[in-house]
Amino acid sequence: MAQRIGIDVGGTNVKIALVGDDGKIIYSNSIPTRAEMGYEYTINSMKEAIKDLLKETKLQASDIEGMGFGFPGQIDCQNGIVRLAPNIPGWVNVPIAKIMEGEFGIPTRVDNDVRTAALGELNYGAGVGCQNLVCITVGTGIGSGLVINGKLVRGASNAAGELGHIKLTMDGGPLCGCGDRGCLEAYASGPSIVAMAEDYIRGGKSTKYRELANPDITPYIVAVAAKEGDPVAKQIFRIMGEYIGMGLTSVINLLNPEKVIIGGGVAAAGDILFDPIKETIAKRAMTIQKEAVEIVPAQLGNTAGVIGASLLINS
Ligand SMILES: [Zn+2]
Incomplete structure (x- = not known):
């Protein structure tokens, strides 16, 4: 062996x-x-x-x-x-x-x-049997590995797959780590969950995650609050999921994958994140591409x- x-x-x-x-x-x-x-x-x-x-x-x-x-x-x-x-x-x-x-x-x-x-994931996890897949990780940032015709895609200078820097706006938007504005990652990642959660508190919203914070608010705490039914925390994950769904819609239209596999720390939140992602893709992706694609959680974890x-x- x-x-x-x-x-x-x-x-x-x-x-x-x-x-x-x-x-x-x-x-x-x-x-x-x-x-x-x-x-x-x-x-x-x-x-x-x-x-x-x-x-x-x-x-x-x-x-x-x-x-x-x-x-x-x-x-x-x-x-x-x-x-x-x-x-x-x-x-x-x-x-x-x-x-x-x-x-x-x-x-x-x-x-x-x-x-x-x-x-x-392609060989032993959620992507077994796939020829075309997008494997994204949502954590501090958003990254992706692309497989086309069964092969990893690396690109001309090994930099392919920067899904986090898909642009969601023409002008403005939050500043991204890459130096540009309006990237998916600047709207939807661990730090943006925390920023949004803090904004709601400053706006005077009473929330469960504020009670749970010890003392810092983390994406994990916001996820716990959302699962316990806190409406503000649920709303934060809904917005995150819609942004990620928007970014993925472009990728699904472009590459026509069989599967999109989602992993990473923030993705561990489960349905509260996956539901709005799936709904956004169902609403916005092109018919043939969206009928072919399945959105699934990563299987191999860390x-x-x-x-x-x-x-x-x-x-
Ligand atoms: Zn960027």
Whole structure:
């Protein structure tokens, strides 16, 4: 049985897993990223964690078919270089694949973490059997991995899939992290839920999430309040869902996917977010495209990244 290593690098933690041919995780571990210590520190911790994995599973490096890394940022996939990872300071032009191949002799690939999650869902999660799908994550930002004709889409410079920066307005709109205004992500993401929730409080609305806040309002608290029936919290998720539904309508019209898979921290809110997304698409997408598409939650949760990364060697 072919076994591969998948590594999902985040701003706080690095998840490491040994994944079997069937997509099952055989061994997993998590270590702190400690970006403030410099990228060499994180690389050394990852090397130690990989050595631990080999020791614990009684495998040699030669038993591993390949190793893959998912990073939140801009990746040069052809050369295995992390160009820039905004949430992991210090990771600029780091040739991670070469470094790891030099250490272990295991063929190594690198890609963007949203794309590795899409690869995981395509092969072993909600996207099994699909040829065309859009896998979006809604959290602090909105990202997506695209699969067309069964293949991951990377684009001319590995930057395809920036669904969060679809424009929803001609002029104005909230300022986005990309520097432009009116992007989907600036209307509908974790921080915009919090901003909207605070606006309602300033406007004098009495809400359940205000009581639940401890002391900060988080997307999770607003979701809890919405599920407990708080009308203001429900309204916030309805507006979020309508914005996401608008953005997805453009993507569905453009790509005609069989499935849109939605994951990420904010998406864990469930029906209070999915219902307005589905209603907006049903109302606004073109007939043929909307009849073909199913809107479903991601299945692999926070293991999609490591499972997908382990598959990079063959994709
Ligand atoms: Zn933007």
